[in-house]
Amino acid sequence: MVRLSRLLPDGRRHVMGFAMVGDFLGLALPERYNVTVEALSPTALCRFERRPFANLVAGKPHLLRKLHERAGYELTLAQDHMTLLGRRTAEEKVASFLLTMRDRYALVGQGSVTVALPMGRQDIADHLGLTIETVSRLLTRLDREKALLIVPGGVRLTNLDRLENLAAA
Amino acid sequence: MVRLSRLLPDGRRHVMGFAMVGDFLGLALPERYNVTVEALSPTALCRFERRPFANLVAGKPHLLRKLHERAGYELTLAQDHMTLLGRRTAEEKVASFLLTMRDRYALVGQGSVTVALPMGRQDIADHLGLTIETVSRLLTRLDREKALLIVPGGVRLTNLDRLENLAAA
């Protein structure tokens, strides 16, 4: 898994998201990116040179169509995340994040009630617009309330109903 | 100008953005939208039926390419807004919003230091992840500090440096 992040001039950091196996980075294709990508776990990736890739796409309408579909999907995800950032409480953010991760693992055949979290607490905080302390506190609280179990390297979601209730969009 | 918004099940509202003359809605093209679009000022718009439009695009790679470019642009805007929502203070949000509006007017030849705000304070609040009171208070404060002047239907940005400083990304 890799982390996509940006650093604000004053040192604050925004983690735009996490990419996993199968994800395509660079859909937006702007002239110049301003994103830092860092591996959180051993990662194999496939790199396309900008120019040749643009040429390839130009000759393959099907491919372009797929890319556009994908970009549209990313856009709706981005919109959902905006709603999350702007209008939800810390607890809802954390619950929602965990469920999103679970769903994404499920999509690549890693479906399980145990969710690996290769990113650190600070990464989660910077992704959800919270502080590391708040993330840590909420995870311990959800653990105490038996909504989940904190395990090494991740969490086990022991009460999906409760979490889904919190995350309800 | 039109307002794009979504209602959360519990009544909270998220204003995803505002579209102005020249903007294209529906780039993401998902099967089903979940967005409410409402006019804030007299608006003329051009509607394409989904099916015929998809067919048209299928036959015009150039067009698809333009749409994809545009979607990529929207995606970067969405990412910027996420950073805004997650990692900036209320004052920074408001300053940034006003400057963004000014820039968008400029792009369509309406460049001026006076920025029309056809949306209400509540709309701005729901867009920035704030409350109406906070938006109102900050606008009055920026007015008192001579960074801007509140005028009927909008604001006049009297100290761009100050605002740009606040919005600095």
Place this chain on the structure above:
DNA sequence: CGTGCGTTTGAGCTAATTCAATAGGAGTGG
């Protein structure tokens, strides 16, 4: 058995919210 780094926990603080009251127009009718 230390050392270093990420996480957890505690205590106090503050930016923004909530709750509540007031003020400012725009539109309507007498």
Place this chain on the structure above:
DNA sequence: CCACTCCTATTGAATTAGCTCAAACGCACG
């Protein structure tokens, strides 16, 4: 032209969710 209503915006006071600062914990690694 004034009185009244409605709706949005502003202002004030009190509250709080989440932050900041600081300390302790846990564990992997040498």
